[in-house]
Amino acid sequence: MSAVTLTAFGLTTTQALAAPAPAAPGAKPVPVQRLTETGQKHAQKIRGKAAADQAFTAKSKAEGGGEDESDEAENSAEGTAQYTEARTAPGIVAPGAYGAAWAQLQSMPHTAGSWDHVTEKPYNSDDPRYRDVNSNSSGGSGLVTGRITGIAADKDGYVYAGGANGGVFRSRTGGGHWEPIADKLPTLSTGTLNLDAGSRLWYATGESNTGATSYVGTGVYVLSDPKHGEFQPGNRVGGAELESTIIHALRFGGGKVWAATSRGVWSHSATTLSGPWTMEFAPNPEYLPGGSKAGDPAAPYKNIANDIAIDPKDPNKVVLAVGWRSGDTYNGFYGKAADGTWQRVGSLGDLPTDAANVGNVTFARSADGSRYYAIDQSPAVMASDPDTGLKGIYVSKSGSPFGPWTQIADKDKLKNSGSALQDAGYQPGIQAWYNQFLQVDPANPDHVYAGLEEVFETTDSGTTWATVGPYWNNGFPCWSIDPAKQTGDCSPTTHSDQHAVAFGSYQGKATVYVGNDGGIYRRPTNGQLDAYGHAKDWTPLNDGTIDTLQYYSVGVGKDPADRSGRGVIVSGGLQDNGQSILRAHDKVMGSNFGGDGADTLVDPANGCNIAEEYVYLDMWVTQNCAVNDGSWTKDPSKATSYEVAPPDKDTSAARFIAPITSDPKDGNTWIAGGRHVWVQHKGYAIRSGSEWTSAYDLGDGHVATAVATVDGTVYAGWCGPCNNVGFSRGIAVGKTDGTGWHQLNLPVDGTLPNRYISSFAVDEKDAQHVLVAFNGFSRTWTEGPGAGVGHLFETRNGGATWTDISANLPDVPATSVKILPNDGLALGTDLAAFYRAPGTSDWRVLGRNLPTTSVQQLKTGPDGKLYAATFGRGIWSFDLRRLGHGRYDETDD
Template sequence: MLTTLGLTTSQALAAPTPGAKPWQVRHLTETGHRHAERIASGPTAAAAEGGGEDEGDEAENSAEATEQFTEARTAPGVVAPGAYGAAWAQLQSMPHTGGSWDHVTGLRYDSDDPRYRDVDSNSSGGSGLVTGRITGIAADDDGYVYAGGANGGVFRSSTGGGHWRAVSDQLPSLSTGALSLDGSGRLWYATGESNTGATSYVGTGVYVLADPRNGEFRPGDRIGGPELESTTIHALRFAGDRVWAATSRGVWSHSTTDLSGPWTLEFAPNPGYLPGGADAKAPNAPYKNIANDIAVDPKDPSKVVVAVGWRGGDTYNGFYSRAADGSWQRVTSLGEMPAGAGDVGNVTFARSKDGSRYYAVQQSPTRTATDPDSGLQGVYVSKSGSPFGPWTSIADTDKLMASGSALQDEGYRPGIQSWYNQFLQVDPNDADHVYLGLEEVFETEDGGAHWTTPGPYWNFGFACWSIDPARQTGDCSPTTHSDQHAVAVGSRGGKPYVLVGNDGGIYSRPLNGTLDAYGHAKDWKSLNDGTIDTLQYYSVGVGKDPADPSGRGVVVSGGLQDNGQSVLRSHDRVMGSNFGGDGADTIVDPDNGCNIAEEYVYLAVQITRNCAVNDGSWIDDPAKATSYSVAPPDNETGAARFIAPITTDQKDARSWVAGGQHVWVQHKGFAIRSGEEWTSAYDLGAGHVATALASSGGRVYAGWCGPCNNSGFTRGIAVGNADGTGWHQLDLPVGGALPNRYVSSLAVDPADAQHVFVAFSGFSRAWTEGPGAGVGHVFESRDGGTTWVDVSVNLPDVPADSLRLLPDGGLALGTDLAAFHRAPGEKDWKVLGSNLPTTTVMQLRSGPDGKLYAATHGRGIWSVDPRRLDARG
């Protein structure tokens, strides 16, 4: 689950609806898949030439978001393929401590929980039960469904969806690019998430499960060798006796009858940028061979059209086909479907089962860069059934907006995230019946002449909706979560259904369902029943539950990608969502878990003192709201990371520290009511932004970067006092004791503020071609940072994310691979406990119950008792 090397995402978003009420503006600008109010300009030179940023921004996948997530793992250089595989191999030989991880979030998560119908939640939007992003789905005609989490692996259901079981946890990668059933009933699992998104991870290749109804994936199920390691795989397409893979390193194929032998590289538009090529170490190499999809002529499997190109635009973008002499040539004319480099970005094809139709949805790099409302080029059909057309237009953004879209009242139009949100599915029994996924789910029953929106973005804005449950008209239909990524058609008992995967999980409805008066589906069913947990946490916080009379219960809260802030109280049977949007970092009062500070993004901090439970009185009197915005000033100026660090002083819970360009401090704890109550303790410097913070007894350590990408990457650590005195930058020369990589975490000894540990993300110089990449991931100083010692010892060379000093003096470390533990007085590390899925451990936090909690970015929250980490593992 090494992050996509250099790939970035962004999204242009419009301003809030003019004249909206205050709570409506907050829904449009601060919730869910809502908007970071940062309208960006053009793309593409940076993206194409330097692997930098491009188009515009949307909160969970903004330009900054993606760049920042990837650069933490790649800067100061390009990471060579095989880095993650080598780390995983080393992990297999490491001993484990005692203790077993418990799954904390293995229960339902209700995004519409009426307890939290607050101004800052998405409750009542209509998405219902949710989990994390689903990026692959396959289904058969006997009720078996397979769903792949973005970074959570494959789950199986034998009931048409629900009662899920994980079936890929033995694999080294749980990042899902595509899932497909072939004609023999085998399940093909392409790893490496097929989105150029902020938290997309590359994979370790393609695996085939011969008996998916009963078996589980094993490492030995991989097809081919290491050819597809460290790639993302956008699509698998079957043609005759071969399977084709569209990847971030070109188009490859393999025999489906002989599964031995390597994959064959069929086409790469810029082969010099592939591993081993003359330009393989160039910063923009990851952008130069992106293949998005493959269309195979049903009448002649040797004839194919491939859609290639970086979504932000490049000269090689376009459609290509193979000539008679074996060479690949650009296709310059496809009828009404534009084929120019500026028009062809992300593309998805879909063919009817009878071969009479081909459909395509196309994102335009030019439109994405210039149109603040949508990047969609259009939807097209080839009525000849040939991928060579002629193609005719059947929908554009305006036609879709008029079909019942929820976006029409929100200042932007369908396809605004078409670089990120795409699926197409043709009804196997009707070539004119098509499902289209963008931000919403669209449907046509007549080949595109007319469209409906069975899955609108949300119900906010419709006449049937009010944030006050008592004022709703009662006819708002449930919808899916927004941001569509995967689709399949299955059946059970002869009843066909369509399944869709999106940023909120997996949903189904009858293939030919019913619509309400608004043209929205009345029959969506959430399949996120709590047995599937692909939740992508950035953070976790734990505090005592004030409602638990025993005094032993806790409240567990955490920030999530596009699923807000979850809250789980000690006696809950379902989690609720008390804040919307992307949940970033979190502060929870250990003595009262209903005191919660939640960061949206870019230091947009909000607080609640009652778990954000609200009696609704604020609807008519905003002064009665119980959630407060307390964002430090760097939020307004944009001088902060997408996921910016916030923390408390470990000796004074009322002293908070937040990091942007400045190190901000406030001493009121949860009594703070305004962002103006923060004071700047230190200015890290123009262009510098905090990446990690630790504070103990008023002594503050702040890790920072700037520039944070490969172009002149610089990192540092500043040290000083919370009162603004004694600040200085540590002397950290490139090539010195500490690596020139991203500072991801700091931990201070509570008994001695001069005793500090620092963790670094990225891979060492064995894999990273960049100045001063260095070796090691964890370092220790006993003199306040003047000198450092590498204490990584036997740790795998993999990005480190979170350090935690345990009460007994032991160290816990969360990485992109696993969690590790170093016992007091020991030098070597062990794998921390057992039973934790192989996924990214984004943050470790201790709870007042003595347990250690892990926020994973793909498999929810887990806990372990550190007192059981004995030496017998």
């Protein structure tokens, strides 16, 4: 679960479930479930994660992140307003920023060489090699990949899956053997996928979540021959009207396609694809681009549309579900009046229509038109109940979106259907603002799949429910941590956090596909249930040919088990998928650390020495790759990882993804950044958080965003406040022994922009020679105090003076800078990686073949390669020998 309240596998099951679940039709009664002793021990680590997330929620509310405050708007996904803050502060980014950067990227020359896809392998979250207290392993999710936010499927076994920031993949075999088909588009951010009646594939870009790590898109694209073709930029429907929006849903009726976006509801002819989109309804048009309040910090949250319901008997009758998840006066359902204006719907039966109880809504219509279903997330419930935001699930048995609607489920009914959430102190719908899908079996209007954190199924229009995809297996009596028993007697489940669903056919059998934070899964539409009301027949389709993994970090070190001495271990921290580890001769990646992964340190000389960060600076260390030989199941003291978090392990004292680093000339010296700059000199032999010392206090309200050190000199970038209201940043410089610390003079109107500091590169030959990268967009696109111009700056005197060396770089957020062994520079950004050769001033795109997605971190490995952790397409490597040693003496252009 990747949000402020929970993270994947961040739940605990610590006592008996309160009540047995009602049996699904045809199933055996569900027994009361008791947590095993081993399960209690396994949950101890996870409890701390959930507690940290709850603390962040409380902090957000205490700081006034209320109903329509813009910073609360982003503080809910992954605990991190921080991801979005880094790209927006100190102001609001105008539409078109990413599009302009992508257009410039197309005209830039490339260096020689191509990138190699490192993580194009299956990733087994249940890998028995790493089955101990700190890993996800044995939870039951099996093979995973990154967040899937759109799915479409047909009757011929073709399946289309869209990654959150990974683009569209096609399978011709009912799932598996995937191939990317949208990599030529300017964005890989997926809102939704739909197959229309003519078998055309519609791709709405702009991830359909209001989470902090969701990217906006560039509109809607249509592929007329999805079985054989690939999306091209010329496939876009209409003009630029939907650029820089999030598209929550596409709905079809009356010859039109309707789009629910973050800037209102739009429509377009579904047959004539040229011509502009038509604005149908925006509740607060003054906040739209060009409006009188477009520059207001709340503008992005004033016109959010979530879904559209079209009457199957009369396509002129339409209901719009509109509203911001945390509540606003405009929230509600709207229908068109006789005079052609959109008016708030006053009553729909059980389905609430008041602004306080209409939040994120998803509709689903049966194929025969006899039923409409809806999920409603309530701002009022979310504000008053710390354990859920769900108001309910509803049905209109008239088939009309105007009802009357009847409630068929609430959190209590769902939690008693076999949910794995309740014992953690949470209820179904805890993240209903983030986790939602709803779909009706085309062959049975009473058969419905609903997705929240878990997957629920009803075969009788909501009279009874079954949790067919529980959050995880940990805690159920069938569960076992023993590698010899795999997941015990538990049936495999899906990953948590549901986002997409589709029905199709595989080998002539009706099949349902679900997408979540762990990828895409399938089961027979009318599958089997076990004694707990859980599905017995989920199959993960994440075979490694689909890689939508969202990495925050990467680390590389020599594999001590490789006899050649050349093999390496590649490890990295992931959104909602823990820490991955790929050893030199592995055919399958494993997960040796659970929850959300964050920053990573790997010993270049021995890749089994790994420091893995959870979130908020909660660091753990292993010196054996976290391989467990099974002894932990007999003696809990024999863990393979040790918690070594500095004292700033707190939501108010560290960023969600807090920076950590080591001295490249002294691998035993580590720096960790929270409110304080922490130092320790034991390297991977550290065993306790008490072994850190504070070298410097950045100040009340300040937290580190980037740290670097060489030869005892430390550079620490910080922000505080970090949101766009009163944003401030700075750079502190000092020694690891605590001496010589001072703040550099960085006036808001000075050379360096007043934007988020994302990365440093310190010259190993001269610690006074430093590069600093800035996130966000420059003054062209950002309205805010001191936004400035440029993304990369250089000093040769320890920060006394700086020079902008951005040159011809596109105006796009910069994330990671590296000084390469040949003294060239590499820079990771939200669109590509770039290279500047020694002795030159211009930049080129680094190599070819790297997908157009966010490069979060660059690291060099002991094998002479540069590694890129991308947030949506896994880890890639580039052989630096292709760059030569001087100017562009090897080039593809």
